[in-house]
Amino acid sequence: MSHPQIEIQLIAAIVAMACAIPGVFLVLRKMALISDAISHSILPGIVLGFFLTQDLNSPLLILLAAFTGVITVVLVEFIQKTGLVKEDTAIGLVFPALFSIGVILISKNANDVHLDVDAVLLGELAFAPFDRLMMNGTDLGPKSLWVMGSILLATIILLLLFFKELKISTFDAGLSSVLGISPVVMHYGLMSVSSITVVGAFDAVGAILVVALMIAPAATAYMLTEDLKKMILLSLLFGVLSAISGYWVANLLDASISGSIATTLGAIFLFVYLFAPKKGLISVLYRQKQQRVEVSLITLLLHLNRHEEESERHINHLQEHINWHAVRAKTVLDLAEKNNLVEIRNNIVLLTPKGLLFTEKSLQYILSNKDEKIEPMKEDFFLFRG
């Protein structure tokens, strides 16, 4: 690994971490799309700042652009408050307009400077190590490493200082007001941090990857845990993991590093989306199927409990009476028999004493509107689940 390669990976990892922290809170506050809006609408701020400072890494430019980001949020909230359109439309109107202004400013004025629309959308991580911070003639490393490093450090300090406040205002705005923590201050604080992070990261990874780096790690982590601390740690992990593996994929294909990082983030999310132990698609579908079979099982038991006459308890009758398909009836019946809830004699289905006990308890819960108590009871009675 050459020296610039290590630096690129370091920058990518730091950008990923700086984005992941505000991203977690945006996802939890259902404001993920604000990051999309901010990342687009900072463009005019960046262009104006660039005309003033002629340096993409100047702190003035970052503040100016971050301010444009906060303005976007204010503008969206203003439009929303007029009630003329819904919130999503307000977001969808504001950021393309600001972004268009930025694009036009670039194409009309910036022919001679190195700021073009492709760089805006994609960023260029590969060039980041060439823009170095020099002080008294000594080389202190790439500028963007310093910029993003300070943003990450500030974010972590703010997170540690205001963790409790952020947590409360995110999950219960009412309670936080009562406790004297203004949700409004927290809201705009988060918006400012997000804006600054987006602006800082934008030079390195581009407007749209910033959104991926903010939302994807948090969304992936949210599939795996509901503990805020674990969620933050997991999203930091996913961010860094995809930053580094994304770099190597891009290296292999000789393609855009930021595009490759976004793709890796997507691949990790897809994997977790499918296979997450509790919330994953496969586990959800499996659980839904299990629930269906078990509800049918209880229906069967209640039916058996209610009818004494043999004609109602005949195996063939069940299919027509409860209106099940043959396969379904067989699955349910097998499950009941395996769990020793029923026995079958001469094609007549009978409740066992255990089955009777379970049925009567369930019936009581159903009659007293405590259906949810059936679920834990299944643990005691069922050896095999549906």
Next chain:
Amino acid sequence: MSITEYFNLLWTDYTLRTITLGTAVLGAICGMLGSFAVLRKQSLLGDAISHAALPGIALAFLITGAKDSGVLLMGALVSGLVGTFWIRGITNKTHLKSDTALGLILSVFFGFGMLLLTFIQKQPNANQAGLDKYLFGQAATLLESDVLLMIIITAISLFVMLLFWKEFKILLFDAEYTKTLGFNTKFIDVLITFLIVLAIVLGLQTVGVVLMSAILLAPAAAARQWTNNLSIMILLAAIIGAVSGVLGTAISASQNNLSTGPVIVLVAGVFVLFSFIFSPTRGILFREIRLRKNRADMKLFKTLQFMYGIALEHENISHPHAIRILNNFQGYTRGSLQKLENEGWITIQGQQWAMTAKGYKQAQEIYNQKSSQ
């Protein structure tokens, strides 16, 4: 070339005519279908879909090697639909909310698309140049066949919309009721979404993936301000969309270095801003004027009521009182007294005022209205 020159050339120049017709048709179909997106609160779905279409364009090029826009748009359609249904999968089957799903799919698909595009650019042999026009759109690259395709698809969408008009409309405003009436809501829902995806894909070449959603939303959001009637709104949105398309193309063609997409977005944005401010019923300006007028009327009525309270204590309602005794009441000014006199509710003589019979009646009416509320 100036804008007037552009419009003069429009009648003679073949290319200009093609491009202008293309953007007009595009604006119209986007306005039409965007109305549904806006009213269904799916505004940002358009943004996600347009970004999600990018990898489809790149993959279609990688697989076929053709730059024929029909093939590329087919790829865009497929990947746009994959993105849409993945978003639905995420929101339906997991606890992640729709904003997270939209943002995630949008950025990840776009990133994947950029990965493929940069990969294609590094390929030595291909005639790859020009794929990046799909980022911001270049109306100048529209061919007659593209415009024909747009017109055909617009006609089909219009036909489908008219065919399912009743179903679309009822689903829009009361989804639960639609279900109870026995309509297949899932089918109607998928049909509307499919049409929206189609409109977005059509616009990619002209406006580009990044700004496509705005062309979908802006005409509809502007039209919404002028009417509460769905069919009028759709018609209006289509007209606004077409006009923004033509004006945007004209402006971008008359200058160097201007992509069509951003200009059309800004023109449509001006329409939205105008509608937000000047719409007679919903607009901010007239709402403010109504608010002020109401406030002024309210003050006048309050003064009148205070006077009524004083007049009640006397047998003769027109008994004159000194203006001075109104001093305890903060709501009056010289101007408001003058207005009350102009209405014929009181008479003023020197430093004295007296209530008229008309004013007494008016005050009584307000009093009754209040107590009945």
